[in-house]
């Protein structure tokens with residue numbers, strides 16, 4: 001942005017509910033939420049590749065809806081709920097979706113995985129029993145250059161069936177105790 | 178201050194009026210933040226419209242739907258009318274649709290704006306506001322060039338209004354099914370009295386209405402011969418360029434094909450079939 005602004009740095013305090021915990025942070029009003037998460041809050045699970053909204057690596061949930069953090073201004077998230085890949089597991093206990101990714105071999109280099117997990121979590125919350133087409137469409141904003149997607153889709157479908165067997169939607173997301 | 182978060186439309190307008198040209202409205206940021214990152218856009222300060230109360234409403238009145246500028250594509254994909262909902266469904270991927278807004282789409286004034294193409298094909302009217310008052314104009318006239326609109330430096334897009342009693346259809350040709358800028362995009366609608374409107378994208382400096390083609394259809398039944406002639410006319414009215422997404426010859430040919438296909442669909446489908454949301458992905 002303009003040089004005059006660069007010479008007059010400004011800091012603004014904001015709060016967000018990050019994976020269920022309220023956190024306060026001072027941000028540069030010109031930074032994106034992606035930078036705030038990684039550089040200030042050290043929540044480095046969120047990855048960035050294209051930084052232009054095209055690859056989905058930086059997908060997070062903003063008030064429950066998947067968005068690419070690289071295009072959200074930090075202050076747009078002030079006071080809102082932000083969920084990242086770090087919030088999916090409970091301690092060492094992987095969510096059913098995460099476990100399904102491991103089980104199906106849906107991870108190769110792993111760089112796209114956090115974004116895919118977050119996007120798929122949002123998908124399953126909205127639609128606990130998706131068809132393959134629903135999964136493809138729900139993950140259309142996430143690129144993976146290794147797997148060819150087959151195993152990722154399989155993993156999401158497996159997780160949804162597991163949720164079904166356990167009878168609750170939450171278990172599909174949080175894994176069994 | 179660099180980042181302003183107005184709590185009302187009036188406050189947003191007052192800010193824009195006092196801050197001037199290089200203060201930019203930001204809604205979903207899906208065009209603006211990309212532009213800043215690529216060094217195409219310089220912004221001195223932001224006026225954030227993403228959470229201004231009253232700017233994201235959908236209001237039905239009579240045979241019209243008024244869409245607030247801050248409505249997202251995701252919202253319109255669910256609640257919009259046919260061609261508009263179809264267009265919103267093709268924008269980016271789920272993430273982009275959760276962020277990108279109607280106001281940002283028309284504010285960007287891209288000739289490839291899928292939603293803009295659907296809107297001009299619905300004969301949409303855009304409402305602009307500033308501290309000086311509000312004014313309205315046909316959305317097709319609002320676009321004056323690539324990235325250029327009729328907005329004054331102190332003005333904001335407040336809403337877009339579309340009729341709900343027109344049959345409408347939309348078709349996009351992209352390199353892939355999601356997160357793809359259109360190669361050619363088209364939409365068409367017909368009013369209860371038989372007036373046809375066509376919108377074309379990526380084939381002119383602005384989202385484009387082929388007026389001569391529309392004129393040929395006025396007051397006539399949509400027969401197959403007339404549709405063919407109107408489609409050929411539309412292809413003669415556009416001025417496509419060649420770029421890495423497609424050649425001018427291909428684009429012109431696709432204008433004819435899509436115009437014909439959309440008009441045939443309008444002619445062949447019962448009225449109700451093209452009024453409600455045609456597709457749903459739940």
Ligand SMILES: Cc1cc2nc3c(=O)[nH]c(=O)nc-3n(C[C@H](O)[C@H](O)[C@H](O)COP(=O)(O)OP(=O)(O)OC[C@H]3O[C@@H](n4cnc5c(N)ncnc54)[C@H](O)[C@@H]3O)c2cc1C
Pocket residue numbers: 052053054201202203204205206207208209210211226246247267268269270273276277278279280281282283284285289290291292293332333334335356357358359
């Ligand atoms: C990965 C990706 C894929 C995309 N795919 C598509 C696609 O398939 N089809 C398509 O059509 N578009 C696509 N887009 C473009 C984009 O999503 C849309 O144009 C979107 O509608 C812009 O809205 P926004 O709220 O994000 O705008 P912003 O980026 O917030 O703003 C865009 C411009 O409009 C101005 N503005 C915003 N609101 C107003 C207002 N109320 N009044 C006046 N000016 C205003 C801003 O100042 C800025 O100049 C894509 C973008 C990305 C990043």
